[in-house]
Amino acid sequence: MDKQLTMMKSLTDANGISGFEYDVKKIMEGYLEPVSDELVSDNLGGLFGMRKAREGSRTLLIGGHLDEIGFMVTQIDDNGFLKFTPVGGWWNQVMLSQRMNITTDKGVLTGVIGSKPPHVLSAEARKKPVEIKDMFIDIGVASKEEAVEAGVKPGDQVTPHCDFTEMTNKNYLMAKAWDNRFGCALAIEVLQNIKEEDVNINLASGATVQEEVGLRGAKVAANKIKPDLAIAVDVGISWDTPGMSEKDGVGKMGDGPLVLLLDGSNIGHVGFRRHIEKVAEEKDIPIQWSAITGGGTDSGAFHVSNEGVPSVSIGVPLRYMHSNISVLNREDYNNAVNLVTEIVRSLDDSKVEEIIW
CATH class of the missing domain: 3.40.630.10 (Zn peptidases)
Known part of the structure; x- marks a missing residue:
């Protein structure tokens, strides 16, 4: 490089x-x-x-x-899932099941914005975008205490995960x-x-x-x-x-x-x-x-x-x-x-x- x-x-x-x-x-x-x-x-x-x-x-x-643009952690629920709010302009349709980085005082954690399997959604629900207020981030813990122990706090920043990549045509750069x-x-x-x-x-x-x-x-x-x-x-x-x-x-x-x-x-x-x-x-x-x-x-x-x-x-x-x-x-x-x-x-x-x- x-x-x-x-x-x-x-x-x-x-x-x-x-x-x-x-x-x-x-x-x-x-x-x-x-x-x-x-x-x-x-x-x-x-x-x-x-x-x-x-x-x-x-x-x-x-x-x-x-x-x-990214997000800020606002709450941690009893099961360790993170609620968040956007910082900058987002279209909610691009967000579900996307990998996220949560930057804490102890380091960067990996998470994913959770989504429901299509099997459990009605035909009508599949047509409707999920509101950002109803989304959550899963960092792979079982409780609020475990999330806090990992370093997560309200106010932490959240950013998308995407490594810098040269694409098929090397003039096209993804990040x-x-x-x-x-x-x-x-x-x-x-x-x-x-x-x-x-x-x-x-x-x-x-x-x-x-x-x-x-x-x-x-x-x-x-x-x-x-x-x-x-x-x-x-x-x-x-x-x-x-x-x-x-x-x-x-x-x-x-x-x-x-x-x-x-x-x-x-x-x-x-x-x-x-x-x-x-x-x-x-x-x-x-x-x-x-x-x-x-x-x-x-x-x-x-x-x-x-x-x-x-x-x-x-x-x-x-x-x-x-x-x-x-x-x-x-x-x-x-x-x-x-x-x-x-x-x-x-x-x-x-x-x-x-x-x-």
Whole structure:
């Protein structure tokens, strides 16, 4: 496994739902420190590698987010089954009989979201999705006391179990938490790409926390760093699988990074978007223009921070978003890294002023 895949595996295999990002942050810190002039962290846990401009005073923020969707343990019943609540957006139809990791103070335990055998379900019951409030996690114990002895407590985080995997076509990469360890990996690689270069924009490249529960960490990070421009790097929707229609949205794996015209939280800043389009054309980097009317990314918080920060979201098409397993294309990822790297190289104070106006 090469260095890029090793980094991707370490980031996606790590467990870190919103509010529990510390293990992912430690991994991120190890990659950012060698390629940064300094590290900056906010009080909620966001982490950024800083590069100082050779000339110029303007600042660009590149932000992925450390957190993934998952669950939190809320109760342990008398028989040792765990009740839980979602952290982030889930569709209950993807959850039953899925393997889960429960991170306790004593270590990580294996569990499974239980399901009834079809033999005991009526025809009507088979048609109805099970409500999340009626689900439970089985960790393989016989009592509440045994679960507590194993280290389980209310408040523990729960994450899907999926080992990082290269698929049949090695460009197709399967993992949990691509949303948004993709953005974490990209933020690291951009700094690696410019490690030996002088740039003319101050750069903060890293990741926020608690994006999946309302873009909370992005507010804090932008107020800490006070950027002049911001790029939220996050996954987008892949419309190229059965049951998904490309007439309903733009996003095909292998056709390049996504640049969002708008989403539910931000209208991509027109001046910045036009600059990105010019950079992509000059560097022959394929891009796809996407519009997502529902949901949002950290650009939704970046752009309304301080006195206003022109912001755009850049991502890659992702299959099976907000489920236990997701798939992205390595070529799309590399093109996204190249695009954001070239944007950094293209900026200086005068260009920032031109974009803002």
